[in-house]
Amino acid sequence: MSEVIDKIQVVVDSEIRPMLESHGGGIDLVGFDEESGILSVQLTGGCCGCPGAQATIRNMVESVVQRTVPEVREVVRA
16 A cells, blocks of 8 residues: 555544544545545445535545645545
8 A cells, every 4th residue: 555545544544434433424445546636435324325425525525634645636436
């Protein structure tokens, strides 16, 4: 695994996953394209079918990850 993916995993595990789990949801990392800077994620549990899932990805997941891992330019739903 690359250093960038390791940093992403730490942020997801320590900040994002606990927030989503508190609402009955979860998140899985699907992949990261280092060339484009696009991180693909899959929301699970209660977040999977939530109408606000795209907003969660943009407003929460993307902003939190980009604060720590500037190599991530965009987060998309897989």
